[in-house]
Amino acid sequence: QKEVEQDPGPLSVPEGAIVSLNCTYSNSAFQYFMWYRQYSRKGPELLMYTYSSGNKEDGRFTAQVDKSSKYISLFIRDSQPSDSATYLCAMSVASGSRLTFGEGTQLTVNP
Amino acid sequence: DTAVSQTPKYLVTQMGNDKSIKCEQNLGHDTMYWYKQDSKKFLKIMFSYNNKELIINETVPNRFSPKSPDKAHLNLHINSLELGDSAVYFCASSPPRTGGYEQYFGPGTRLTVT
Numbered sequence: 001q002k003e004v005e006q007d008p009g010p011l012s013v014p015e016g017a018i019v020s021l022n023c024t025y026s027n028s029a030f031q032y033f034m035w036y037r038q039y040s041r042k043g044p045e046l047l048m049y050t051y052s053s054g055n056k057e058d059g060r061f062t063a064q065v066d067k068s069s070k071y072i073s074l075f076i077r078d079s080q081p082s083d084s085a086t087y088l089c090a091m092s093v094a095s096g097s098r099l100t101f102g103e104g105t106q107l108t109v110n111p
Numbered sequence: 112d113t114a115v116s117q118t119p120k121y122l123v124t125q126m127g128n129d130k131s132i133k134c135e136q137n138l139g140h141d142t143m144y145w146y147k148q149d150s151k152k153f154l155k156i157m158f159s160y161n162n163k164e165l166i167i168n169e170t171v172p173n174r175f176s177p178k179s180p181d182k183a184h185l186n187l188h189i190n191s192l193e194l195g196d197s198a199v200y201f202c203a204s205s206p207p208r209t210g211g212y213e214q215y216f217g218p219g220t221r222l223t224v225t
Contacts, residue, residue, distance in 0.1 A: 008151070008152070032210065032212050034212050038152075041218075041219075042218060042219070043115070043201050043203070043216030043217050043218055043219055044154070044201075044214075044216050045215075045216065046212075046213050046214065046215075049212050049213065086152055088152075088154060090212075092210075092211065092212060094210075095210030095211065095212075096210050096211050097211065098156050098159065098167050098169075098211075099156065099211065099212070099214070101153070101154040101155070103151055103152055103153040104152040104153075104154075106152075
């Protein structure tokens with residue numbers, strides 16, 4: 001069983017839709033939770049970072065962490081064609097420890 | 112431009128050959144990483160260096176040998192290449208005092224072994 005599970009999609013939505021991306025994990029020691037965005041043929045870039053449980057909002061993006069359920073989510077409001085990318089969740093146990101990535105969800109936002 | 116750069120961008124080679132990938136960051140970061148991303152987009156860490164010192168060494172065949180001549184450079188040498196080594200290899204770096212969660216990735220090196 002993988003430590004981090006993420007539905008690879010692909011996920012296709014119309015422009016303006018609310019997108020929900022999710023990851024589950026098995027290691028209860030994870031404390032740091034990240035979402036990276038990767039455009040085609042590019043390296044991943046950090047989108048959101050959350051420590052422990054709770055919500056974090058940045059513009060159209062909201063990250064949620066539910067440690068009791070071992071479940072994290074990324075919501076994208078008013079999705080745009082420029083949001084079309086692969087979204088990777090990542091987690092780590094402690095500051096400075098290795099990141100464990102999900103396999104990524106491929107998102108396409110259709111104009 | 113301030114960034115993480117990798118050379119070459121594409122590498123096509125035959126089984127059994129030895130090849131190197133170079134990585135440089137001019138962001139002033141202390142920690143650098145090598146990742147392998149397979150065809151299913153699964154990104155897995157291989158190595159991590161902090162100030163030229165190896166701190167993470169995942170279960171990687173010893174045909175892979177990283178080398179950090181200084182904290183701005185981290186190279187990856189691969190001996191006796193195999194078909195299964197075909198993947199995209201990403202170099203990344205992270206600034207101090209962020210705990211490694213904020214990583215800046217290079218553009219990747221697409222390695223194809225035939």
